[in-house]
Amino acid sequence: MTKVFTVQAGEKWSGIIGRGRLINMKALGNRSNLSALFFHAPYFSERYNMPDTLKAQHSAYLTQGHILMSDQGKAMISITEDSVGWHDPLSGYTTRSGTDAKYGLTRYQTERNNWYRSGAENFTVEMYRHQLTPRDLTTPVNFFSKVVCELDGSMRYMSQETAGRSVTLRTEMDVLVVFSNTPNPFDPDTGYPTTAIEIAVSDARPLQEDDCCLNYCAENRRAFENTWNAYELMRGAIQS
Template identity: 65%
Template sequence: MTASFSITMGPGGKWSAYIGKGKSVTLTAAGDSANVSALLYHAAYPSERYNMPDSLKAQHTAFYTAGHVLMSDQGRVLASIIEDTAGWHDPLGGYTTRKGTDGKYGPTSYQQERNAWLRSGEENLTVELYRHNLTPRDLSAPVNFFSKVVCELDGTMRYVPQPTDGRSVTLRTEMDVLLVVSNTPHPLNPSAVYPRAAVEIRITDAAPMTEDDMCVNHCGENRRAFENTWNAYALMKGAN
């Protein structure tokens, strides 16, 4: 992929694709209460995937914004967050389930409502994983883009509404990745109304990295993860 590509996920929508190294992936919300649950895998070897505990521990954070990176369980950088107008993205809250969705918004089914039925994150992510020869065993903690969850000192997680209409976040792929996303509510969102915000995904070539790159220089742990990534790709390069 070298030209610009875009797709819009409606409420309850899902999408997945293999995306090459060095791409810019921008998610833009067209409404408030948006939430995109996202999983990332190494495209060639999906047993290597986004690791929430390592990413948070290495960067001394409980949320993501510009300057942070999404690390794999091999200590490499799958993607960096290079731009962000939302300001806070939740890595802790998980995804919605069928039981939770029915309990909060009322039972629905495809057989009765057809495409208007209310989907859950778990179902959407599972369907997209199957498209790439993965299974529910490959589900893990997602990044919930556009959602803000504050962790209190006693460990309580508190959902905090924040404006998302028109807000965007841009990832730069540092490896060839499989991106799996679901436009479904955050499980801690207390509203009894299923969110209706569409989210556009736009993919272009990323600008070349510079010496003062904020993601590389965010902390020493980030630089080491980038070095691990650069070394891995250097070993795979041919002579020409």
């Protein structure tokens, strides 16, 4: 069974997605940026860890073959397909003050649902639904955005065609996913983006030995083995 829904520009979504599912994210226009946080369900103290993910895979961006690692060295998410080619794990999320300064002051009381949301606010609201607080905010993955690290340490936003392109994730653990369709903080355009993202969740095929994510590097295989061992030990345990 496939569940399809759309996250409009400025909107947010969160939910627990079980292990062994595919999450296909398709951009319905350009200037796309879907910020995402990932937590292990139901043990939210374990979550996606950006430094370990990038260090282990010797990369400053994410694409097909990469995995998202937890802060306990487990494989949480695999990127199994990607027609975009570059996703930003470094830039963070937009704030209320930054959104007002770049796009103009808006308020729900006057603009209603047309007001400009920030990533920080969207994440905070959705995380509260799952008993998480602002102290649980970490650096998200900004899918569909390209931010390049220069030799001097500076970061530069680079536009790329995203309309009709997609990226597919596979859940290696039970995960709480938190999405915010808000601008990349490094995007220099002063017009608030209007692109929606279509999300389709379906069942994944069983992992094969020749899987590109499993074999990307030795560190990936160890992360998968950590996940497999943990789930084997948890089998039959009471989860609360």
